[in-house]
Amino acid sequence: MITVCRIDELPPGEALRVTAGVPAPIAVFNADGTLYAVDDTCTHQDASLADGWLAGCFVECPLHAASFDLRTGRPTCPPAKSALRTHRVTVEDGHVVLHVTVGEPA
Amino acid sequence: MKSIAVVGGSLAGLSTVRALRAEGYDGSITVIGEERHHPYDRPPLSKGFLKGGLAAEALALGSSHEYADLSVHWLLGERAVRLDPAARTVTLTGGRELRTDAVVIATGARPRTIAGAEKLAGVHTLRTLDDAMALRTDLHKGLPRVVVIGAGFIGAEVAATAHAVGLDVTVVEAAEVPLERALGREMGLVCAALHADHGVRLLCGTGVAGLTGEGRVTGVRLTDGRVLPADVVVVGIGVRPATGWLAGSGIAVDDGVVCDAGCATNIPGVVAVGDVARCPNPFTGRSERIEHWTNATEQPKTAARTLLSGTSAPAPTRPPYFWSDQYQARIQLAGQVRPDAQPRVVEGDLDSRSFVAVYRRHGHDVAVLAVDRPKLFNRLRRTLTPIPVATAPVAS
Numbered sequence: 001m002i003t004v005c006r007i008d009e010l011p012p013g014e015a016l017r018v019t020a021g022v023p024a025p026i027a028v029f030n031a032d033g034t035l036y037a038v039d040d041t042c043t044h045q046d047a048s049l050a051d052g053w054l055a056g057c058f059v060e061c062p063l064h065a066a067s068f069d070l071r072t073g074r075p076t077c078p079p080a081k082s083a084l085r086t087h088r089v090t091v092e093d094g095h096v097v098l099h100v101t102v103g104e105p106a
Numbered sequence: 107m108k109s110i111a112v113v114g115g116s117l118a119g120l121s122t123v124r125a126l127r128a129e130g131y132d133g134s135i136t137v138i139g140e141e142r143h144h145p146y147d148r149p150p151l152s153k154g155f156l157k158g159g160l161a162a163e164a165l166a167l168g169s170s171h172e173y174a175d176l177s178v179h180w181l182l183g184e185r186a187v188r189l190d191p192a193a194r195t196v197t198l199t200g201g202r203e204l205r206t207d208a209v210v211i212a213t214g215a216r217p218r219t220i221a222g223a224e225k226l227a228g229v230h231t232l233r234t235l236d237d238a239m240a241l242r243t244d245l246h247k248g249l250p251r252v253v254v255i256g257a258g259f260i261g262a263e264v265a266a267t268a269h270a271v272g273l274d275v276t277v278v279e280a281a282e283v284p285l286e287r288a289l290g291r292e293m294g295l296v297c298a299a300l301h302a303d304h305g306v307r308l309l310c311g312t313g314v315a316g317l318t319g320e321g322r323v324t325g326v327r328l329t330d331g332r333v334l335p336a337d338v339v340v341v342g343i344g345v346r347p348a349t350g351w352l353a354g355s356g357i358a359v360d361d362g363v364v365c366d367a368g369c370a371t372n373i374p375g376v377v378a379v380g381d382v383a384r385c386p387n388p389f390t391g392r393s394e395r396i397e398h399w400t401n402a403t404e405q406p407k408t409a410a411r412t413l414l415s416g417t418s419a420p421a422p423t424r425p426p427y428f429w430s431d432q433y434q435a436r437i438q439l440a441g442q443v444r445p446d447a448q449p450r451v452v453e454g455d456l457d458s459r460s461f462v463a464v465y466r467r468h469g470h471d472v473a474v475l476a477v478d479r480p481k482l483f484n485r486l487r488r489t490l491t492p493i494p495v496a497t498a499p500v501a502s
Binding site for chain 1: 149169484
């Protein structure tokens with residue numbers, strides 16, 4: 001478990017990149033009030049999805065516009081072919097808490 | 107329509123196949139690809155792949171599973187040499203004729219080179235996977251002195267990669283300001299300064315008179331008389347659209363295949379996409395070829411609709427976009443920079459080589475440039491607007 005930030009530090013439409021205490025960077029999104037966490041690095045080429053364009057529960061990679069469904073981690077269009085790992089994220093005592101998934105993406 | 111031939115097996119060709127199937131086309135599709143490889147991603151060829159440690163397989167754009175789903179007939183290592191729209195045939199090297207109801211021209215472009223280059227070993231252009239493999243082999247053999255001719259994006263990326271593998275690199279640019287056409291004078295100078303930041307020599311305003319050496323290159327002779335010693339020379343001076351095979355076809359060609367905004371050519375049943383296609387662009391107010399990766403993924407959707415509906419179907423256009431990775435810096439540009447567009451830094455600063463600049467022209471935001479600032483860049487690129495017709499210059 002990793003405490004990421006206070007919930008008011010991650011307002012709707014925003015994203016944060018978590019690099020401390022995780023095997024690989026993780027992006028945490030507030031998509032219109034629902035929190036999602038996925039691997040931060042696009043599965044196509046090296047780009048940070050926390051810098052991407054959030055539309056509903058989809059994030060578009062800032063480099064080549066690969067799009068991922070934050071609910072499943074799966075790509076919805078080329079050029080990405082592989083899924084991102086998804087991670088559980090909760091709000092506890094007003095803080096965003098990340099539960100890192102280990103293992104293969106769905 | 108029962109059969110479509112896609113001439114060109116790179117990103118634009120594959121993207122057209124994907125778009126045709128996504129639009130519900132269930133007839134036959136044949137892709138004629140001059141290279142022996144299935145479609146692969148070209149951008150890493152000047153970066154990660156050239157540096158080493160990245161296998162050719164990692165560049166594949168599709169998978170065998172996807173290709174089975176798309177049901178494509180591949181003719182790889184085959185070159186189209188003639189198109190006869192009346193007979194609806196594409197002729198391949200060796201004379202074989204392919205009958206087809208419709209044709210997608212996706213033949214891309216070929217690198218320009220300099221006189222004498224083909225006679226000397228060690229002189230490279232970089233466009234294809236085979237080009238990249240040959241250059242990679244040369245760069246990793248000992249510690250060659252490298253001269254890059256042309257400080258455009260390909261040249262700059264190759265220089266950065268050669269520098270990253272520990273080589274001595276000099277870049278020669280004929281123009282006084284590198285990248286001026288793409289970025290404007292001020293930002294061209296800023297981005298070109300990345301070379302000096304990393305100890306790579308950049309000589310501007312200097313033409314190349316020729317190459318020295320017999321059998322293998324030994325140097326680059328400049329128009330001012332200097333000779334730069336070189337064991338490897340990379341020529342990155344732009345491309346020419348691959349339209350030679352269309353001679354005599356009746357397809358209108360003028361530095362590319364002339365298309366309308368829906369990618370339709372002057373001949374029904376023939377569309378063009380990617381680097382080879384010259385289309386009117388509402389973001390630039392001009393008819394032009396866009397040699398960017400993203401264009402090769404977006405334009406095919408328009409072309410597929412045009413081909414299948416029989417009516418030219420322009421799509422809502424997004425501003426042209428490209429990126430370039432050099433010396434760990436990520437440069438991104440969306441929109442179109444004209445000489446009279448004024449850039450203004452809106453985040454970061456130039457000296458730190460981390461900033462976002464917005465270009466204004468005629469009171470409109472027409473382009474956004476970022477170095478290592480992808481987040482704001484992606485917000486701002488969505489705010490760019492097409493040039494209003496009233497202020498759009500007359501097409502030249």
